[in-house]
Amino acid sequence: MTAAINLHAIKAIYLFELARTWRTLFQSIAGPVISTSLYFIVFGAAIGSRFTAVEGVSYGAFLVPGLVMMSVLTESVSNASFGIYMPRYSGTIYEVLSAPISAFETVVGYVGAAATKSIILGTLILLTARLFVDFSIAHPFWMVAFLVLTSVTFSLLGFILGIWADGWEKLQIVPLLIVTPLAFLGGSFYSISMLPPFWQKVTLFNPVVYLVSGFRWSFYGTADVPVALSLAMTALFLVICLGVVWWIFRTGYKLKN
Amino acid sequence: MQPIIQVRGLEKTYASGFQALKGIDLDIRRGEIFALLGPNGAGKTTLISIVCGIVRASAGTVTVDGHDIVTDWRAARSLIGLVPQELTTEAFESVWATVSFSRGLFGKPPNPALIERILRDLSLWEKKDSKVMALSGGMKRRVMIAKALSHEPRILFLDEPTAGVDVELRRGMWEMIGRLRESGVTIILTTHYIEEAEEMADTVGVISGGRIILVEKKAALMEQLGQRQLTLQLQSPLPAIPAELSNYPLTLSADGRELVYRFDSQHEHTGIATLLRRLGDHGIDFTNLRTEESSLEEIFVSLVRERV
Numbered sequence: 001m002t003a004a005i006n007l008h009a010i011k012a013i014y015l016f017e018l019a020r021t022w023r024t025l026f027q028s029i030a031g032p033v034i035s036t037s038l039y040f041i042v043f044g045a046a047i048g049s050r051f052t053a054v055e056g057v058s059y060g061a062f063l064v065p066g067l068v069m070m071s072v073l074t075e076s077v078s079n080a081s082f083g084i085y086m087p088r089y090s091g092t093i094y095e096v097l098s099a100p101i102s103a104f105e106t107v108v109g110y111v112g113a114a115a116t117k118s119i120i121l122g123t124l125i126l127l128t129a130r131l132f133v134d135f136s137i138a139h140p141f142w143m144v145a146f147l148v149l150t151s152v153t154f155s156l157l158g159f160i161l162g163i164w165a166d167g168w169e170k171l172q173i174v175p176l177l178i179v180t181p182l183a184f185l186g187g188s189f190y191s192i193s194m195l196p197p198f199w200q201k202v203t204l205f206n207p208v209v210y211l212v213s214g215f216r217w218s219f220y221g222t223a224d225v226p227v228a229l230s231l232a233m234t235a236l237f238l239v240i241c242l243g244v245v246w247w248i249f250r251t252g253y254k255l256k257n
Numbered sequence: 258m259q260p261i262i263q264v265r266g267l268e269k270t271y272a273s274g275f276q277a278l279k280g281i282d283l284d285i286r287r288g289e290i291f292a293l294l295g296p297n298g299a300g301k302t303t304l305i306s307i308v309c310g311i312v313r314a315s316a317g318t319v320t321v322d323g324h325d326i327v328t329d330w331r332a333a334r335s336l337i338g339l340v341p342q343e344l345t346t347e348a349f350e351s352v353w354a355t356v357s358f359s360r361g362l363f364g365k366p367p368n369p370a371l372i373e374r375i376l377r378d379l380s381l382w383e384k385k386d387s388k389v390m391a392l393s394g395g396m397k398r399r400v401m402i403a404k405a406l407s408h409e410p411r412i413l414f415l416d417e418p419t420a421g422v423d424v425e426l427r428r429g430m431w432e433m434i435g436r437l438r439e440s441g442v443t444i445i446l447t448t449h450y451i452e453e454a455e456e457m458a459d460t461v462g463v464i465s466g467g468r469i470i471l472v473e474k475k476a477a478l479m480e481q482l483g484q485r486q487l488t489l490q491l492q493s494p495l496p497a498i499p500a501e502l503s504n505y506p507l508t509l510s511a512d513g514r515e516l517v518y519r520f521d522s523q524h525e526h527t528g529i530a531t532l533l534r535r536l537g538d539h540g541i542d543f544t545n546l547r548t549e550e551s552s553l554e555e556i557f558v559s560l561v562r563e564r565v
């Protein structure tokens with residue numbers, strides 16, 4: 001008899017997607033790890049030594065949570081969008097559509113795999129950073145919670161993007177024009193209290209600010225915005241993404257004609 | 258017995274406004290091989306895609322073994338294997354991985370022995386570790402068949418399974434389809450090769466312009482096929498058929514130069530020999546003669562043309 005949940009299908013998609021990462025190991029993991037190391041060398045070691053400590057934390061250490069967040073969210077978007085766009089582009093999506101698998105199971109498989117990659121990546125970057133700077137983690141539980149929440153939320157965003165895009169260009173333009181700028185301006189490199197008051201207000205419209213601030217709080221106990229607000233904003237963003245995904249499957253948007 | 262697939266009043270209008278299916282009613286019997294014939298753009302792929310859950314119907318219902326494809330989709334879909342018309346494969350995967358993936362996707366626990374048997378049956382075993390993109394077109398088509406069979410479907414849809422497959426392998430594929438049928442799998446295939454339908458199908462359906470215009474047991478069609486005609490080119494034009502020959506089913510062409518005799522080739526006595534003798538008796542000479550059979554293709558073409 002047919003089971004209530006198609007666990008085999010979730011597993012099949014999840015492992016299939018992780019296998020894809022394994023095949024493209026360099027791009028998926030090594031690339032971001034290397035570029036983050038370069039940030040540490042340039043900003044942390046070379047330039048950072050001339051900066052004063054930010055909120056009582058050395059500049060190098062201050063950078064760590066922001067850089068991890070930046071990689072995690074850009075990689076989540078690009079991995080997840082690619083993961084679902086590829087079968088749409090090549091046509092192999094027919095198999096998923098014709099399989100006895102629900103929308104929920106499909107999302108768990110694809111988004112779960114993308115988020116897993118991001119969590120692995122974030123952990124690797126943290127380990128790499130440890131080679132360059134000394135840092136501590138004040139609230140490990142919340143650190144993991146923020147890492148997982150961010151990975152899942154931005155993988156969902158990537159999934160939405162991968163379904164919306166109908167060409168390679170669109171697939172790349174959103175990360176390039178929206179995600180990367182927001183990530184760069186999200187307070188990875190500076191505390192927003194260092195900005196003039198006007199720009200401080202503008203920055204509050206950037207969702208990444210809340211993620212970076214909350215994540216940094218889990219390390220050093222200091223934050224740009226209250227941590228409860230960070231958590232609430234992250235959760236809100238997650239709910240919005242879930243809502244859009246639910247709508248996509250309910251209407252068959254771009255999946256079924 | 259209840260048909261395994263029941264289609265009622267099925268319509269499909271694409272977003273472009275084009276109506277590809279205009280009210281399809283169709284029953285497919287359990288365990289049969291059903292050949293769906295029709296010209297390009299008739300709606301074959303659209304019909305199959307709706308039954309398999311890839312395209313949404315605009316109106317009408319489909320049940321698969323009693324399960325509605327919309328309300329009871331999970332049960333309906335787990336019975337169906339699909340080999341689509343387009344060659345779409347995960348290019349970077351190995352044959353083994355992509356076939357095993359399909360089995361998981363359909364909710365079945367791993368079964369390496371079964372996958373091995375399927376790959377061997379399809380002469381793909383030597384290629385099991387090759388990347389799909391390194392295979393030839395015909396091999397890719399067989400990989401897609403292997404994917405569809407990997408989850409042991411009770412119903413198999415083959416949308417032009419033998420397109421681009423060489424003659425020898427096509428034979429092998431027919432045999433495999435025959436074996437599947439013997440194991441109780443219902444098979445629905447579309448094809449442009451009439452001989453394929455003639456060779457394998459139990460029932461033939463013809464679709465054209467989004468409508469089913471004929472569904473007939475192949476045996477019944479073959480009876481029509483059994484009708485042949487003998488055409489005699491006469492040496493000199495004949496004004497009329499002699500009265501003595503009026504009990505023969507003869508027709509004379511307008512110019513009186515061709516005499517056509519219809520007969521049943523399945524019959525032991527076709528009556529050709531006596532007819533020719535009687536013609537000789539009447540001094541009717543002929544310069545040439547030829548026999549023609551109405552093939553499934555002819556029936557098919559004339560049917561489609563009638564409707565257009």
Ligand SMILES: Nc1ncnc2c1ncn2[C@@H]1O[C@H](COP(=O)(O)OP(=O)(O)OP(=O)(O)O)[C@@H](O)[C@H]1O
Nearest residue numbers: 257271273275277296297298299300301302303304
């Ligand atoms: N996505 C789509 N959007 C708009 N029209 C479509 C779409 N897919 C198919 N059609 C149209 O619907 C009609 C039926 O197409 P379908 O693919 O079902 O034909 P077919 O019988 O499978 O033909 P063939 O023998 O060439 O495979 C065609 O006229 C086609 O142009």
Ligand SMILES: [Mg+2]
Nearest residue numbers: 301302342416
């Ligand atoms: Mg077709």
